[in-house]
Amino acid sequence: MVDLSAPTSAPLATAPSRTEAGPSGRKPRRSISRANIFLYGTLIVFALYYLLPLYVMIVTSLKGMPEIRMGNIFSPPMEITFEPWAKAWSTACTGLNCDGLSRGFWNSVQILIPSVVLSIAVASVNGYALANWRFKGADTFFTILIFGAFIPYQVMLYPIVILLREMGLYGSLTGLVLVHTVFGMPILTLLFRNYFTSMPEELFKAARVDGAGFWGIYFKIMLPMSLPIFVVAIILQVTGIWNDFLFGVIYTRPDLYPMTVQLNNIVNSVQGVKEYNVNMAATILTGLVPLTIYFISGKLFVRGIAAGAVKG
């Protein structure tokens, strides 16, 4: 794996700079050199390409339909209207029902909270057992688990349908929560195992000598000391589960669809006139949760996704 801590460590600024001339005595470079113009120019061009879709989304969602038909998608709105947002939230239609994205939002929340809690609880205990209480065969299971992260989900989709049906959970939110827990397990277990392994072993041994057991050490020592990794895991799971589409569409019923599935149904439904401003408002609304997490969490997010990249 890549050294993931490197880009998140800011104190690099204090390290000796490699671009500035050494003590060889050359005149300090002016800040506006040709190289710098090229450097910042390229970066700004790329930044515009990355920002463009966000800009277009926001601008479109604030226009009325007549203005969209006349104007171009890049022009700012002449009259700002929040009607598309209201409509997307509460009255947009998805084939059967017309109560907008709000239904999907609350479904997603109901899926998100138990999934995040359960998957992190299970994976942190797993990681702890693997790091500190190694038993025979543990590594074999762990290896299988990690390889499982790379197996295309499609191979496991139908067997899980059968398992959930046997348990009577197919089509329910509980079933989907279990699916998220299972598929979150490889990467989260890896994350926690690596973190607990890096903690000083004396700590664990001292607690053992003092008579603490498996759960005692976990709750009294490991848990309080590993808050940062829990935050990383939460970020990873919240964005991952919120953005999930495939599991939502397969393992729930239409009235329980999560927000992403409902968004797709609203925008790509064939019947009716296409209301592009409502569509874009709905799209932003769906993206708002992970975007908020992203902008708030900053560097922790980078750590999270770099660790979770394997999840695809």
Place this chain on the structure above:
Amino acid sequence: MAADRKPSQLFRNLNAKVAAIPMILTACVVFVGGTLWTITYSFTNSKLLPRETFVGLEQYERLWSSNKWLISIENLFIYGVLSLIFSLVIGFLLAALLDQKIRFENTFRTIFLYPFALSFIVTGLVWQWILNPDFGIQKVVRNLGWENFTFDPLYNAEIVIYGVLIAGLWQGTGLVMCLMLAGLRGIDEDIWKASRVDGIPKWKTYLLIVIPMMRPVFITTLVIIASGIVKLYDLIVAQTGGGPGIASEVPAKYVYDAMFLSQNLGQGFAGSTMMLLTVLIVLIPWAYLEFGGKKHG
């Protein structure tokens, strides 16, 4: 009593074993069990429900003579190769630019990475709108005076997969940049000093010294992108729905459609087994290189 004299091996570390039950169940039942189940049933003629009538390789023969599957494979190949090349090149370029001790590094990084926080559904829908020929880029350029300008990737079967590629790159290159930046920061400062002393131009240092040194980073990134590419599904559903016609179908969508829409489970199982095979072709050489044939790293 035997059990008293020698505490049973099974009950040592009992708590840890109990705690690991979810992991063991997931690994054995879902991952291994599920995979073997699907592979087994890909040799049956299951339709609406799984059946145990084995028909040999018939499903695979049908799969490889199906036009939709062949188009799916072709699309995945084009998308995969181009996506690998472009995201590695762009990702490395951006990382190298950000590594020049520039100002506003955090701002630029935030901008390049934010699409990665968005789902493929959101990505697909935004780009569907921007590439809409009646309102999007095509119309804007035509309004500027080029009346015959044509840019309608999502409505042209020949180039639709490139329209998807634009959206996919927008979403994913930020991650590659991040991994590459981590790799670049891991390069020893002395390497740069030495190459400056020797008067080697910067681009040459990157090409001949830094990139070869970052081989492990490149391989890891490659595996991450590749295993993501095989799973490509949401983006297609949101952006094109597989259209126009079946021009932008991909294997993951073929499998989903066969299993859950057209009640053709056998085809779905055969298709997903082929996907698994594709991943193994990428994964096994990597695991071999990374772990040198050892069990774990």
